[in-house]
Amino acid sequence: MIHVQTTLNGEPVEFLCEPRQSLLEVLRETLGLTGAKEGCNNGNCGACNVLLDGALVNACLVLAGEVQGRTLTTIEGIAPAGGLHPLQRQFLEHAALQCGFCTPGFIVAAKALLDCTPQPTELEVRQWLAGNLCRCTGYDRIVRAVLAAAEEAQA
Amino acid sequence: MTTTAKPAQFKVLGSTPVRQDGVDKVTGRAQYGADIRLPGMLSGAVLRSPHAHARIKSIDTRAAEAYPGVRAVATARDLPDLESKVADLGEGSVNLRYQSSNLLARDKVLYFGHALAAVAAVNAHVAEAAAALIQVDYEILPPVLDVRQAMRPDAPILLEELRTDELGQKGEQPTNIAAHYLDETGDLEQGFREADLIVEREFTTAMVHQGYIEPHSATALVTADGQVTIWCSTQGAFGVREQTAEILRLPASKIRVIPMEIGGGFGGKIGVYLEPLAVLLSRKSGHRPVKLTMSRREVLAATGPTSGSSIKVKMGANRAGQITAAQATLIYEAGAYPGSPVGSAMGVIFAPYRLRNARVEGYDVVVNKPRTAAYRAPGGTNAAFASETVVDELAERLGLDPLAFRLQNGVQEGDRRVNGVAYKRIGLLEVLRAAQGSAHYQAPLAGPYRGRGVAAGYWGNYGGKSSASASVNADGTVSLLEGSVDIGGSRTALAMQLAETLGLPTESIRATVADTDAVGDTEGTYGSRTTFATGWAVYEVGQQLKAKLCERAARLWGVPADQVQYADGSFASGEQHLTLAELAAQLDRLGGPVVASAAVQPKNYGPGFAAHIVDVEVDPETGKVQVLRYTAVQDAGKAVYPNYVASQMQGGAAQGIGWALNEEYVYDAQGRLLNANWLDYRMPVSLDLPMIDTLIVEVPNPGHPFGVRGVGEVPIVPPAAAVANAIYRAVGVRMTELPMAPGRLVAALQAG
Numbered sequence: 001m002i003h004v005q006t007t008l009n010g011e012p013v014e015f016l017c018e019p020r021q022s023l024l025e026v027l028r029e030t031l032g033l034t035g036a037k038e039g040c041n042n043g044n045c046g047a048c049n050v051l052l053d054g055a056l057v058n059a060c061l062v063l064a065g066e067v068q069g070r071t072l073t074t075i076e077g078i079a080p081a082g083g084l085h086p087l088q089r090q091f092l093e094h095a096a097l098q099c100g101f102c103t104p105g106f107i108v109a110a111k112a113l114l115d116c117t118p119q120p121t122e123l124e125v126r127q128w129l130a131g132n133l134c135r136c137t138g139y140d141r142i143v144r145a146v147l148a149a150a151e152e153a154q155a
Numbered sequence: 156m157t158t159t160a161k162p163a164q165f166k167v168l169g170s171t172p173v174r175q176d177g178v179d180k181v182t183g184r185a186q187y188g189a190d191i192r193l194p195g196m197l198s199g200a201v202l203r204s205p206h207a208h209a210r211i212k213s214i215d216t217r218a219a220e221a222y223p224g225v226r227a228v229a230t231a232r233d234l235p236d237l238e239s240k241v242a243d244l245g246e247g248s249v250n251l252r253y254q255s256s257n258l259l260a261r262d263k264v265l266y267f268g269h270a271l272a273a274v275a276a277v278n279a280h281v282a283e284a285a286a287a288l289i290q291v292d293y294e295i296l297p298p299v300l301d302v303r304q305a306m307r308p309d310a311p312i313l314l315e316e317l318r319t320d321e322l323g324q325k326g327e328q329p330t331n332i333a334a335h336y337l338d339e340t341g342d343l344e345q346g347f348r349e350a351d352l353i354v355e356r357e358f359t360t361a362m363v364h365q366g367y368i369e370p371h372s373a374t375a376l377v378t379a380d381g382q383v384t385i386w387c388s389t390q391g392a393f394g395v396r397e398q399t400a401e402i403l404r405l406p407a408s409k410i411r412v413i414p415m416e417i418g419g420g421f422g423g424k425i426g427v428y429l430e431p432l433a434v435l436l437s438r439k440s441g442h443r444p445v446k447l448t449m450s451r452r453e454v455l456a457a458t459g460p461t462s463g464s465s466i467k468v469k470m471g472a473n474r475a476g477q478i479t480a481a482q483a484t485l486i487y488e489a490g491a492y493p494g495s496p497v498g499s500a501m502g503v504i505f506a507p508y509r510l511r512n513a514r515v516e517g518y519d520v521v522v523n524k525p526r527t528a529a530y531r532a533p534g535g536t537n538a539a540f541a542s543e544t545v546v547d548e549l550a551e552r553l554g555l556d557p558l559a560f561r562l563q564n565g566v567q568e569g570d571r572r573v574n575g576v577a578y579k580r581i582g583l584l585e586v587l588r589a590a591q592g593s594a595h596y597q598a599p600l601a602g603p604y605r606g607r608g609v610a611a612g613y614w615g616n617y618g619g620k621s622s623a624s625a626s627v628n629a630d631g632t633v634s635l636l637e638g639s640v641d642i643g644g645s646r647t648a649l650a651m652q653l654a655e656t657l658g659l660p661t662e663s664i665r666a667t668v669a670d671t672d673a674v675g676d677t678e679g680t681y682g683s684r685t686t687f688a689t690g691w692a693v694y695e696v697g698q699q700l701k702a703k704l705c706e707r708a709a710r711l712w713g714v715p716a717d718q719v720q721y722a723d724g725s726f727a728s729g730e731q732h733l734t735l736a737e738l739a740a741q742l743d744r745l746g747g748p749v750v751a752s753a754a755v756q757p758k759n760y761g762p763g764f765a766a767h768i769v770d771v772e773v774d775p776e777t778g779k780v781q782v783l784r785y786t787a788v789q790d791a792g793k794a795v796y797p798n799y800v801a802s803q804m805q806g807g808a809a810q811g812i813g814w815a816l817n818e819e820y821v822y823d824a825q826g827r828l829l830n831a832n833w834l835d836y837r838m839p840v841s842l843d844l845p846m847i848d849t850l851i852v853e854v855p856n857p858g859h860p861f862g863v864r865g866v867g868e869v870p871i872v873p874p875a876a877a878v879a880n881a882i883y884r885a886v887g888v889r890m891t892e893l894p895m896a897p898g899r900l901v902a903a904l905q906a907g
Contacts, residue, residue: 020280029278034190035183037418039368040451044833047368075183088181092173095798098643098806100180101187101369101418130842133833135366135419136643137802138809139841 009077024059035075046132056112075104096145098136188372188388200282204264207298207826218288224281227439253492265491268456275436298826333493346480346512350471361819369418375433391679422529423459461530500534506613532868543610543876582790582854606884612872616865617682622675624752631736638677644799656697658723683865695753759858778897792864811874
């Protein structure tokens with residue numbers, strides 16, 4: 001077993017894991033954070049997106065043992081205390097979800113976009129989110145929600 | 156944008172409140188199938204066939220059972236041997252014996268990925284390692300992968316006992332043709348004699364998957380007294396209960412199914428795959444909860460897909476632009492067991508047109524591919540791809556505008572379908588006119604290799620059983636329990652219908668999806684039925700609550716109940732007034748709680764029609780098709796929750812575009828699926844699509860208290876044809892094969 005110490009959603013966390021366990025498996029099975037979803041387990045769908053030292057990654061493609069000493073943000077850590085992140089609010093306002101299974105991944109991915117590109121164009125949003133699959137919405141409302149959140153942050 | 160043919164005054168319906176489960180779903184708190192964790196829980200894995208067609212000579216599970224950490228192993232020997240019995244699953248019926256053999260192969264494996272054994276262990280890694288130790292001795296048989304091949308008299312036979320259901324009569328020879336259906340009207344030959352122009356084409360379409368992002372997951376606990384609890388991702392908890400009870404020969408009262416949130420279904424999460432296996436494993440492992448979750452590879456190889464097909468269409472029209480005859484033969488892959496959606500495809504194929512002379516034949520054919528499941532307007536996309544392409548060609552060769560040609564021949568109330576059934580009030584003509592007048596259709600399209608296509612589509616929609624109950628809280632709010640799983644905002648669409656009935660704001664109603672022990676029987680969220688049928692149950696609940704509350708107000712005031720009026724959350728009798736909240740606070744001394752429940756099975760569901768417009772640009776060198784602009788027009792009846800109506804239209808269009816341009820199952824000659832992952836099974840991503848504009852037309856369904864028709868399915872019917880017609884207008888080739896992937900388009904361009 002590997003002993004790992006990390007910062008998860010702003011708090012120090014430690015866990016034991018097997019070398020073969022992915023970060024996604026440990027988040028979901030060991031740490032009880034089931035907001036990151038397993039859609040494909042090979043990096044094609046983005047449903048398990050988390051931020052690792054601020055960078056967008058698929059948690060299914062990161063080994064849990066790799067996060068020693070690093071900083072993780074999951075969908076559970078996106079909202080400020082007592083409220084919602086502008087992206088979360090705009091996803092609701094724009095009805096940018098149907099089943100909601102891909103939603104955590106999209107919101108984490110969109111946060112990573114807005115962190116580095118606060119005012120993206122529609123094309124930039126579509127390019128950035130091309131690693132996240134949604135089968136319900138056709139992406140229209142998701143793209144609009146992200147653009148609206150960017151606008152809200154600027155206002 | 157919303158246009159209303161016959162405006163009705165609603166206070167709540169048509170508004171856009173934030174969905175009631177929204178915060179849970181944007182914060183990661185919502186619990187989907189695989190998110191459950193129970194004390195002492197085991198995890199499972201399923202062993203699947205690497206062969207498409209083989210006889211099982213033996214299965215040896217001893218090594219797996221002896222593997223450290225394994226708690227139970229199950230094979231078909233653990234399943235009761237069922238007689239053939241057909242159960243209605245709403246969107247498609249299923250023979251339970253076949254259903255059981257699909258869960259765990261009994262004598263033969265019939266497709267790559269067919270389940271053979273299931274293992275429960277301390278974790279999924281151990282279960283997978285143990286499953287790999289199971290020894291299966293196969294006699295490999297030649298696979299049948301194509302319907303035309305499967306129909307030949309000398310084809311290898313999948314199911315030795317299968318006989319063709321030949322227009323209602325059972326055939327005598329072993330066969331792969333499960334059924335042959337026929338609908339006809341008028342005099343076909345006379346119709347073609349009256350035609351000045353006849354177009355005849357053959358089409359093929361590939362097997363495709365629903366592509367829900369959440370893999371199937373089921374968890375079961377069997378306690379020592381035999382009570383079974385199942386937590387799963389399903390479109391219908393009662394359907395899971397019924398299938399599990401039948402397959403395992405358990406009384407339904409012993410089974411409680413708790414539906415978790417569902418990460419997409421589109422028809423693929425109606426039939427069971429894992430639930431009975433989890434029950435077997437829990438029972439065999441000393442009554443521990445067992446969770447089974449599929450990998451994406453398993454989902455693609457062994458669940459879902461909808462039929463590939465081979466369709467021939469012949470249509471004739473006269474110079475005046477009237478369709479004089481239409482003929483179609485549809486051959487659909489059922490997959491390993493009978494039950495393709497060819498029947499509903501036959502209903503879709505010429506549905507938008509007034510036909511005096513028509514003949515539609517359908518064949519349901521088994522092949523060595525996964526048993527097909529419903530997929531959004533089952534069979535409709537393939538059928539409309541064929542017929543709407545031919546309709547487009549007729550219009551073009553007659554020199555007519557494609558929408559005007561459809562309008563001229565379009566059905567309205569009183570017209571009969573090919574099967575003889577007359578339409579009630581429908582909105583096809585309103586939809587076609589809205590499409591004609593749309594900003595998109597009015598806008599010019601310029602540039603090389605660009606074209607605009609249109610197509611129409613039909614779906615019958617469905618009613619079915621639905622139940623709901625509600626209780627009035629002391630603060631004047633109402634708690635609603637309903638049996639429909641919420642895949643895309645239905646809790647809120649149902650709360651809105653109760654709010655409308657009671658004259659309250661939506662926020663005063665809280666809707667909860669109930670488990671099978673907490674609400675009456677409710678069919679699954681399929682068939683575009685939830686807002687229609689469960690909405691009707693909710694309306695009945697509201698009517699009962701109003702009557703009961705008026706009695707309580709009458710008791711308070713000492714007047715007869717019929718002298719109490721209720722409107723907009725307030726009671727009145729003469730000079731006396733009382734709000735619902737004021738009355739609710741006093742219920743304890745006015746006779747106690749006020750609750751109501753209702754169960755309905757409405758038959759007056761109203762068909763939905765759609766028309767889609769698409770602009771594409773073709774790269775003639777690579778064959779890549781870029782969708783430039785897309786507009787979906789649809790009659791929703793009353794659009795209860797318009798944001799989510801539009802989202803259904805957008806999502807259906809997106810799935811249809813994927814089906815049109817990219818998606819297909821690729822098998823090798825031995826029947827092994829080569830692209831069981833999302834890198835190679837290519838669904839549309841955000842970069843592939845433009846914004847998808849929507850035009851909601853509202854022609855109320857006279858068969859529903861609020862005019863609801865149902866909206867979820869018809870938007871996937873027109874896209875493939877619309878895209879094909881746009882490609883023709885762009886580069887002059889008629890594509891007759893789905894998907895219209897770059898290689899196929901380049902080949903078609905080179906062929907001229």
